Amino acid sequence: MSGAKRRPHATLVIGIALTAVVLVVAAVSLFWLPYPLSDTSGGRLEGPSALHLLGTDRLGRDLLSQLMVGARIALTVGAGAVAIAATLGILIGLGAALARAWIDDTFSAALDVVIAFPVLLLAMLVVAVQGASLWSATFAIGLAMSAVIARLTRILSRRVLQEQFVTAARTSGTNLLGIVTKHVLPNIAPTIVVSLALQFGIAVLAEASLSYLGLGAPPPNASWGRMLQEAQGTVLTAPVGAIAPGIAIVALVLGVNFLADGLREYTDPTRRRSGWRSR
Template identity: 45%
Template sequence: MSEHSERTSEGQLRRALSALRHDPLALTGSVVLALLVVVGVAGSWLAPSGINEVDVDRMLQPPSWSHPFGTDELGRDVLSRVMVAARVSLQVGLVSVGIALAVGVTLGLFAGYYRGWLDNVLMRCMDVLFAFPVLLLAVAIVAVLGPGLLTATVAIGVVYTPIFARVTRAGVLSVREQVFVRAAVSIGASDLRIMRRHVLPNIAAPLIVQTSLSLAFAILSEAALSFLGLGVQPPAPAWGRMLYDGRGFVTEAWWLGFFPGAAIFLTVLAFNLVGDALRDVLDPRQLTVSEARRSAT
């Protein structure tokens, strides 16, 4: 009984939160994410100086009290630029994963619920997308649509759609065989209602986990695209772009590349830590594994 009650509904959210609080790694990840969100939202107000304030007297200054992250080749404050770029990264990450989530979950729901030819057509399309390396596909899409923040976002969204479609479909396939779905059919509920009210809530856990993990990869992809000059266009700051600009100065001004790189690293790490912790709590398969381990000892 207690296993059942632990596994359901509002207990799940509470358990997720308490797990985050008690797991030191997950707690660290959450704190970093919280900081990131604050910086992302209020970065331009919090930044000590303007992002495009050129100061030719203070070019390539190493980190100091007045410029904790140093200055770049145009004398711009690296700290301010890293802070403002956080917004770009978060925005691209959230919007692109939002696209992937909306499209992927919808396709996965229909494919898994109706099976048959629809399933085949949709999932083979997803397989085609899935077959390409993530970055290659993103670059190809940006090449077609033209570089820029919006196209980079769309490209990353497209690239991460198949994983959501797959996770959703896998969940739907198991949930649709449950008796409560048959019960809903016997009541006369429409397919859309069954998908929305019965199937989706019961596959929320793996989707939440996948979302947090995908956010990390989406942010990494955005950095890569910007590094290649296909994302955010200068002079607007982006971590990937700053990394690219700093690569010519690795020997004489390490801080140009180090701080944006560290920002990417910490962000991705934080999302992964939180995602892993959520998986441990929410994903039933993982739960049964840990339960099995517990009962075996």
């Protein structure tokens, strides 16, 4: 039947499930933790037990409590960085697509230069200037990722602007703002959303890397990267301290990547009756 609804792709379901688990853990951490992060009453490097489900670190702090707060920080940095990358990237990309040819070429060359640098390296440079903090890490990662979104927005926008329905809209007297809001943005949105979902996973890895290097959120914040750094010296005697945050990072990154792949499959324009849609 032509009106039959398409079922969500399996990767989309898996991605939603994995991401939802981390979201729930982060939400619970806002209201309840097994132990305060400053509580060092537990024995040093204790194994999992009824009192400490994941054990304790070398200072006697509960690992489960740190893991829960780490989920909140990872999601906060990821969401904030994606919001910054989306805002800057879409504005720059649209501006380049709508500008004169020489301005567009200048923007394109500048974006290629920025993209050539790894996200983590650019983030480290920004954090080194601003100082280590949760906001600095979020802003640095978002700024580094914005170039990718800007280039994608520019390419997609230029493609839409060449379509016949945009030419018809211009002929009918639709102003530039109307063309952007009614035709360009609705048609590029699915691809941009998928790319932002992928960038979220990159942001999580970048935040963990910065925290591992001591450039992330400072103590008493507990981040997964810092947990890995603190556990590296005791990984043989107390492996849970390294395994737990490692699994958490993998689960969240895989979750958002599966989510992005599922969204790409679900919104694949080749499965529609027509390519670009005019709204």
